[in-house]
Amino acid sequence: MGTHESELLDVETLREDFPILQREFNGEQVVYLDNAATTQTPDPVVDTIADYYRNTNANVHRGIHQLSQEASIAYEEAHDRLAEFVGASGGREEIVFTKNTTESENLVAYAWGLAELGPGDEVVLTEMEHHASLVTWQQIAKKAGADVRYIPVTEDGRLDMHEARDVIGPDTAMVSVVHVSNTLGTVNPVAELADLAHDEDALIFVDGAQAVPNRPVDVEAIDADFYAFSGHKMAGPTGIGVLYGKQHLLEEMDPFLYGGEMIRKVTQEDAQWNDLPWKFEAGTPVIAQGIALAAAADYLDDIGLENVQRHEEALANYAMERFAEFDDIETYGPPAGEERGGLVAFNVESVHAHDLSSILNDHAVAIRAGDHCTQPLHDVLGITASARASFYVYNTRAEIDKLVAAIDDARQLFA
């Protein structure tokens, strides 16, 4: 391709793992720039799912037969693999498989929040939280009679850390923050926020849905008490999310969902809980998805998360540079040239984000338009909707050029 991204990643070769990128609409090859919503799934991960169903499929932890043993071992080892992927030295006991990041948030909010929060307690959120974190804690705080406070966002799309020191105080019981904003692209100083929380004997929950897919994450270096992410945003399948929790916290918590698999002994009157992490995985769990997510972790480690991070940041900055050529494009979040996740939210002055997305679709350019599940942040920004282009390992500068050309087409249509 002769462009800078080839210095970091062999994008041409990587793209061969994603046949979906060869699809054409209206005679134009798809330009997939909606990766913050979901990433495409490479062949090795798809093959893992197919291979599991073709050769190993069985329920886990209950059959004495060979297939069940193989499925159980692969499923358990997938927990170890994900623990290693995010630096959880406690291994599988600190890794719960859920449905998605949202369910991971709900698990902690219900199992820890309802038990521990009460009147006088404060849950600290940020103005850039995704609804997964914001709505969950807002509602659990209401049920518990606790208050919610927000760390504000500065003009240039960062958390106001000066304010954070005031907002996080002696009444704070939980701080729930997004690691990388899905709208602003801001990379938040989560380790610093963890220190602030711990200084007040509060816990910190980090929403890593937009961080784990594209940068090395070490939950212990952050000192996160809980850390959540989703499979389908990191080259893995839908239907699986991960909750990391410090072992002693998960041990102290009651279960979130009840049923089979999560119990050790049941009588007519009572039940005892299974060991970690199974205590939090009621019912038949996400077996194929868990095993496939471990394959996605392998795939990303083969590329190297540092390389993914540099590639994405280079693409995001290139998009910022191209957008800066036009007076009628407003972008949100940190300015060009500064650290950001691989996404840019923007508006074109004369074209509503939904119209823009529809017109880009006619050019086979896939972006997201709407509020990106951050309505309170859009209120702070004073807008109702925005368009968002988000990148992954297989995207190129040439695709960003196509995006910019398609935006120009929309602009002319609405001129």
Add this chain to the structure above:
Amino acid sequence: MGMGSDMYRQQILDHYKNPRNYGELEDATFSHVGENPMCGDEIEMHVKLDDDEEEIEFVSFTGDGCAISQASASMLSEKLQGTTLDELEAMDRDDVIDMLGVDISPMRVKCAVLAEKVAQDGADIYKGELDVEKTKTEE
């Protein structure tokens, strides 16, 4: 790259850029507002009925949002003049899409039907058959 899209034919763009009957209506019989919460489209329809309160004499609208929602409100304001409340009540999604004269992609249907739903809810509220402050389009 070819200009344009099936959804943005000249008529839609014309109504979006030059909305008909845009503005408040001082002697409106009823006004009602609605929004498309996911998009931020907001439309208020103002309807003036004749003395028998059956025929629609005049319709205006205010609001802002995407081209599909605004063009739909503009075209509906013209279409409704001289029709009856019963005819308004009988309108459905297909009538709106016929009126727009373009294929509306599934994700954009709620933008297209916002004005119609607002006018219908406004009429129902006026007749005392409905009690909502604001119409919200659902999937």
